[in-house]
Each structure stands twice: as structure tokens, then as C-alpha cells.
Amino acid sequence: MGDFIVEMFTYTFMQRAFVVTTVLSASVAPVGTFLVLRRLSLAGEAMAHAITPGVVIGFVTAGLSVTSLFFGGLIAGVGVAVLTAYLARNTILRSDASLASLYLISLAVGIFILSAAGSAVPLKSFLFGSILGVGDATMVLVGGVATVTLLTLAIILRPLIMSTCDPVFFESQMKRPWIVDQGFMFLLVLNLLAAFKTLGTLMAVGLMILPATAARYWSGTITAQLVIGFIFAFLSCWVGLILSYVLPETPTGPSIVLVAGVIFAVSTIFGPLGLRSKFKETRHV
Amino acid sequence: MSVFAHIHALSLGYSHTPLFSGLTLDIHTGMILAVVGANGTGKSTFVKTMLGLHKPRLGGIHWPNGRPPEIGYLAQLSEFDRRFPIRVRDLAAMGTWKGFNPFSGMKATTRGKVDHALDQAGVLDLAERPLHTLSGGQLQRALFARIIMQDAPMIILDEPFAAVDQNTEQHLLRIIDGWKKENRVVLLVVHDLSAVLDHCSHALLLGNGAANFGPVLDVLSHDRLVAQGYMSESQASWMIRRCREEGGQYG
Numbered sequence: 001m002g003d004f005i006v007e008m009f010t011y012t013f014m015q016r017a018f019v020v021t022t023v024l025s026a027s028v029a030p031v032g033t034f035l036v037l038r039r040l041s042l043a044g045e046a047m048a049h050a051i052t053p054g055v056v057i058g059f060v061t062a063g064l065s066v067t068s069l070f071f072g073g074l075i076a077g078v079g080v081a082v083l084t085a086y087l088a089r090n091t092i093l094r095s096d097a098s099l100a101s102l103y104l105i106s107l108a109v110g111i112f113i114l115s116a117a118g119s120a121v122p123l124k125s126f127l128f129g130s131i132l133g134v135g136d137a138t139m140v141l142v143g144g145v146a147t148v149t150l151l152t153l154a155i156i157l158r159p160l161i162m163s164t165c166d167p168v169f170f171e172s173q174m175k176r177p178w179i180v181d182q183g184f185m186f187l188l189v190l191n192l193l194a195a196f197k198t199l200g201t202l203m204a205v206g207l208m209i210l211p212a213t214a215a216r217y218w219s220g221t222i223t224a225q226l227v228i229g230f231i232f233a234f235l236s237c238w239v240g241l242i243l244s245y246v247l248p249e250t251p252t253g254p255s256i257v258l259v260a261g262v263i264f265a266v267s268t269i270f271g272p273l274g275l276r277s278k279f280k281e282t283r284h285v
Numbered sequence: 286m287s288v289f290a291h292i293h294a295l296s297l298g299y300s301h302t303p304l305f306s307g308l309t310l311d312i313h314t315g316m317i318l319a320v321v322g323a324n325g326t327g328k329s330t331f332v333k334t335m336l337g338l339h340k341p342r343l344g345g346i347h348w349p350n351g352r353p354p355e356i357g358y359l360a361q362l363s364e365f366d367r368r369f370p371i372r373v374r375d376l377a378a379m380g381t382w383k384g385f386n387p388f389s390g391m392k393a394t395t396r397g398k399v400d401h402a403l404d405q406a407g408v409l410d411l412a413e414r415p416l417h418t419l420s421g422g423q424l425q426r427a428l429f430a431r432i433i434m435q436d437a438p439m440i441i442l443d444e445p446f447a448a449v450d451q452n453t454e455q456h457l458l459r460i461i462d463g464w465k466k467e468n469r470v471v472l473l474v475v476h477d478l479s480a481v482l483d484h485c486s487h488a489l490l491l492g493n494g495a496a497n498f499g500p501v502l503d504v505l506s507h508d509r510l511v512a513q514g515y516m517s518e519s520q521a522s523w524m525i526r527r528c529r530e531e532g533g534q535y536g
Contacts, residue, residue: 037369161371165369165371165376165379166364166366216370220370222371
């Protein structure tokens, strides 16, 4: 077994997969933590679908290059985010309803174009990514996104915490409170794009949300949740990669998200703020 | 006492719902102004206009010494996410977040100030507790500590006593009295008229499309309370009789 594991690390594609998912974990985990705290967990999923048409148009017009997919997705994601905020502010629709409407349209457009263009790229690679085929461009993309994310979060951490905890107070104290909200949505789109290339459109949000929701069960402070969220995301990636290597024919993206799912289930049952605390309370009553 | 803010011919409302029009008043330093009215009369809209979050239909607010850079604000408790994972100490420290360097921790002097604010609000012993373990009254005290940290010349409180017990209300009212002595302006949206009579110098009564401002006793008279739809005849008579018995301002 030991030799088997050692052998695994000698393959370049596995080395790249371990490096890229570690960096990706450092980037998506804190974004996921704030998504959960801002009650936007489902919005993350919706946004992952919303970037599809941009990615597809990028692919159809410029081929399967990281740059075209990145900029296509970025334009679509930011477009949907801005339009959602605009509709929520200026019409009777709340942001969840306008986001749901826009992402559905967006997703349909994406699949329509992909099919109409008679794509040679299997739909599977769009849905589940290709983590074992990580090239230099993807490494640079994930590294760049992680750098931008961590630096931005360091700068806007306090305002972001405040706007998440008490948005009404935050709005009363800032001249342009929307900068923080839109800045965060921009980070979300960036990270979805980084995760999209490696995990695919269906699994990208899994690595963002599951470690964050699991971490929520372990600590009552935001700092600890950020750290625990990263550790869970990192563990999910490594264990998921090893699993998919050990069990041939198993897809890597779903394997990673499945491990994150197991961590979530264990946290729900055994975490100090999970079901255990509920049972304790009931017994005391 | 100098004029802190001059409100001129202010009309508020939403696209199809006018709330009131033609309100003109001067807010002086050290004034504790009660904002009273039935639900839906525009109390919170007035507060949001003062904060710059709502545009008036007509008229406006003039600040003779410039708009204060900091306005203390306590929104209604129902708008607050009580499950948010931070400790009481961090919540109070949010009052001074504008002065923080993003790449460094809290200075020792700020930490001392936070302790002092928590002590004043009566929650120093809860400083390390996460928010979700607090009762409604304890949370409101922690939010008062945040306002103390803001050290603002004007403080706006939107229904601060809605979910707190009598002891907490009395404690918070003592803090508000302290702010008056420090010459701060306090706008207090409140339903408890006995608190208004005992602690506020002026009142703004909203209702039935009108806005009346003046010294508390002039504004909260039996006839006005009835005319502006805040109380029925019998409720207003009972309230004033009770306040006389308690020897308050009506006596």
C-alpha cells in the first residue's frame, strides 16, 4: 500500500492535482465561509450555473483555452451579479428570485449555444471538470485567483464581517456599502471560475460550501471557522484525490466533494454546535 | 445649546404612499428627541432620512457644522443576525472599525476602551461569549456598547426597548441620560410613553399625515395623541391619568 501511495506521487499529473487543489482550497474555503454566513449558499450554486454561457461562448469562439474560458465566464458571472443587484434594488423582486430567474436563462443559453455549435467537447468535462489534466495555464489561473482572493479578503475582512453580521448598521456607516457586496460577488465569480476548470460546473460549489457548513458546527468564532473551513477543504481534496487514484474509474471531482460530504455528516453529528448540542439541551430540559 | 441640524419643509413618503409633509424643526445639541407614532406613520423612514439612507420627497436637512462623520445607530433588533459567529467583545469593537489598519490587530488602548464600553453597558462579564448565547436584553446591551465605542455626536435608536426587560430598559435609559449630559443628540423611536415623559425633552409625533414637533408635554397632549391616531380617547385619558398618579411631568 505504501509503495502504491509513493508511486502515486511520482506522476506529474497527480503532483499537479495535489498542488492545484491545495491552492484552490486556500482560496475557495474563505469565500465559502462568507457565502454561508451571508445566507448565500444557494446563490453560490446559482452563480456557478450563471457563468456557463460565458464559458461556452468563450469556448465556441476561441477554443478550449484557459484565457477564453476565464474571460467569458467572468463577463457572464459579473453581468448576472450586477443585474441581480440592480433588479433587487429597483423592482419588487428580491435578490434570490431575480438571481434564480437570471441563472436559469443563463444556463439555458449556455447549453443551447454548446449544442448548436455542435461541440466536440464532451459535456462531461464541463460538468465535472478535468482535475487530472491540469496544465500550466490552469495552475497560473488558480494561483492568480488565490492571490487576488486572499489579498482582497485581507483588506476588506472587517467591512465584510460587519456587512454580513449587521447589514443595516453597515449601510448606515458607509457612503458606498455596495462596494463590499459587489466586491465579494466578484471574488465569488473568480473562485467559481478557478474551481470550474478543475472540478466542473456541478462540483465547483461543493468545495466552497460543504467545508464551510461543516466548519460552522465546530466553532462560534469567525476566525476559527475560516481556519477549519480551509483544513476541511484541503482534507477533502487530498483524500478525494487518493480515493479516485486507488479506486480506478472513479471521477475525481465528485470523489473530492463526496469526502467533503462525509466531513459534513460527521460534523453535523459530532460537532459541538451540531446535533450533539441539541441532544444535550433536550436531556437537560 | 447650538443648532445641530436644521430640518426644513421635510416631506417623506414612498411612490404611492405619502407619510407626512412640511416638517420644519431645529435639533439642538444635548436634545433627546422622542419619535412617536403608530406603526406605518414613518418613524423608521424619518430615521433613515436622518442617516442619509432615504431620499426626502421635498425639503431636506441642513447641518450648520457639516454632517457629522459618525452617527451612532441602533436598528430594530429583528433586523440583526443573532447566529453570526462573533463574540460580544468583537461586536462592541465594530464601533471603531473605521480607525483600524486592515493588516494589524486591535491596539491595547482600543481594547481598554472596549472593556470600558462593555462595563458601562453592563456586559463586561459576557465579553468572551458568542452572540448566539445571549438573551435579547444582553444583545441589546452589547449593541449599546458598540454605540458607546462609536463616540458619535448624534445617536439614533430605533425601538431599543422592544425586546428587553424593565431592568435593562432602566439601565439603557441611564446611559441615554449620560449622553444628554455629554451634549450629544439622541433620536429615540419608542412606544413606551412613560420613558418619553421621563427622559426626553422634545417629541416628534407622527400620524394621519401630520408631523408635530415641540416640547414633550405640548406634543403628547391628550387631544394630539387622539387626533393623530396614536391612541383612542379612553387610552389617552388613562395614560395621562396614570402618569399624573406617578407624579411625572403631567403632574
